[in-house]
Amino acid sequence: MSAFFDLVSDKVASAIWAMVVASLLPWAVSIMAKVSGGFRVRNNAHPRDFFQHTTGMAARANAAQQNSYETLPVFLAAVLVAMLFFVPQSIINVLAWLYVIIRIGYCTAYITNLSTFRSILWVLSMACCLMLFYLAIRVSV
Template sequence: MNALFGLIPDTAAAAIWAMVVASLLPLVMAMSAKVFGGFNLKDNAHPRDFLQHTTGAAARANAAQQNSYETLPIFLVAVLVAMLFFVPQAIINKIAWLYVIIRMGYCVAYITNLAMFRSILWVLSMICSLMLFYLAIRISA
């Protein structure tokens, strides 16, 4: 049986692709921040200075980028630990892609300034990572 109604195969490649997409999400947010902020080629000399002085959606996209980088290592390690301890691949895939979908929603909520919804999505994304650790612990015990 395939994960998520047949959309995601039950192979390790699906979890690896989820890790790739999650790893690219901060870059997408960085590009969004630059687009929303009116980034010009001359700003490339000091892009961090440019992003520090943005406001509105650009500043929020930059903050989403930073938070995505902060939570990414936990997710990546959680997926690898779950795979290492032989958590069923279909379960890993479902949780990994759920994390990615939630993080995408988180970024949209951040950019559109939906603070409470964003916080809820952040907690749910962390639960995904923690659940992978928990399952690995249960299997190894």
């Protein structure tokens, strides 16, 4: 675990990059959903209709994409609030990148149908966000 902390910079740019990667993750998973579901150019006219008829890996990848979009605002707000209240940047960066890594694992677990592991990873990713909010509250008191 110490190696992970050593890899994360203590600069603000590190947290911003984590926010960028987290924002691009749903898009990357949507590509996987489209490829695995046999998405064609003609499906672009009604992509949601296409996804309503997918099953298996494509449907799970689409669900992972949707969940990633649902949790993204909480993560972005948590990082920004922590920065606004001057939580130490190194802590923000570690929690931000930990969130990203956990979310990548979450999407992988969702796509490969590891439901219990997926749920554990979801809780851990939300714990990163809640910890950022908690630290902002502690600093502001």
